[in-house]
Amino acid sequence: MSVAPTSIDSADRRARGAVSALFLTNGALFANMAPRLPELKDTFGLGEAAYGFLVIAWPVGAIIAGLASGWLIRRFGSALVAVAGTMLTGAALLGAGSAPSLALLATGFLFGGAMDAITDVAQNSHGLLVQRRYGRSILNSFHALWSVGAVLGGSMAAGAMALNLSLSVHLGISLLIFAVVALTALKFCLPMGKPQAGLEEVSEDRPADPSPGTARTARNHTLWIMVALVLISTAGVMTEDAGNSWAALYLADSLGTSASFAALGYISLVGAQFVGRILGDGMVDRFGQRLVAQMGAVCLILGMGLALAFPSVPGSVLGFAAAGFGVATLVPAAMEHADRLPGLAPGTGLSVVSWLMRLGFLISPPLVGFVAEGWGLRAGLLLVPLVGVIVLLCSPVLRAKAPRQQL
CATH class of the missing domain: 1.20.1250.20 (MFS general substrate transporter like domains)
Structure with missing residues (x-):
């Protein structure tokens, strides 16, 4: 225990x-x-x-x-x-x-x-x-x-x-x-050495010599968890990229603000993300990773969804802030869980999730740009609340209660 x-x-x-x-x-x-x-x-x-x-x-x-x-x-x-x-x-x-x-x-x-x-x-x-x-x-x-x-x-x-x-x-x-x-x-x-035993495989509840069927089931279970963790972490980085690549452009070109004011879109997202991460550890300890991720996803969906449904400059700045706050704990949560997946060599789960997560930085700009080319940037940014839905669907793989260290 x-x-x-x-x-x-x-x-x-x-x-x-x-x-x-x-x-x-x-x-x-x-x-x-x-x-x-x-x-x-x-x-x-x-x-x-x-x-x-x-x-x-x-x-x-x-x-x-x-x-x-x-x-x-x-x-x-x-x-x-x-x-x-x-x-x-x-x-x-x-x-x-x-x-x-x-x-x-x-x-x-x-x-x-x-x-x-x-x-x-x-x-x-x-x-x-x-x-x-x-x-x-x-x-x-x-x-x-x-x-x-x-x-x-x-x-x-x-x-x-x-x-x-x-x-x-x-x-x-x-x-x-x-x-x-x-x-x-x-x-x-x-x-x-010994203090790094946390990198060892988590194997407390697995049989010492599992049958082929049990081992195959365990591998499939681990694979599906890995896929869900990749989607959760990718949702986080794709939201970050929306702020990096598109927030200023949306405020300036779509809503007609000055270039200097348009920078507030990015600033509000990263600023709120910073606040979310400062508060995140306390929230995770109190509510668990799963509930924190779910609350963040709702914040992301409602904040950006309402901002895009009823476009205004103040609403968009607040929407980007809600997005940053909502995804603040997603990448750390996915990395922590990936590092403890059973049946993997030390560091493997964390490496794979981190590696695949970076595909989000490659996929997000052309995907938003493709939609924006045909239907406008406002439509392209609908990707942000959409990834919030993906987080809600994948969140059950996260821990419902913060893990406690074993003495």
């Missing part, structure tokens, strides 16, 4: 701080590059289509390398993989920012996306280890700090542009700062 630990020792607290630093660093690295992407577009004279193919190299690299994460974690430990991946991601961004040719630029993005995907799985894996030591939900707070890192990185980029720093100098400073942070965090992560 699982129970909450009676106390948290100083090593566990230091490990939590270390994982928090890794999440913040991961959020900050690419955010240092994002505001300066138009410079690369101008430097290489890229058209809209070529620029789109360049940017998509990042998620393509992530998809290519994502499944290697589980093997690397089992071989070297989640902490070391997360830190090495962080440093290689920063190096790839520096290489891309200093690239003398378009081919090297695209290679830098491809490699950076690959390293970022591996880092993401490793830091979530280590965060789940620390969470099990705590015996309560803390994973959402890590993801909230990723958002803080993204804001920090964007602010650093704005400062670098204001100071007229070259891209290579700016990204070199970013790499130096966050490499030091990551290496320092490594000293305080949980050591590889």
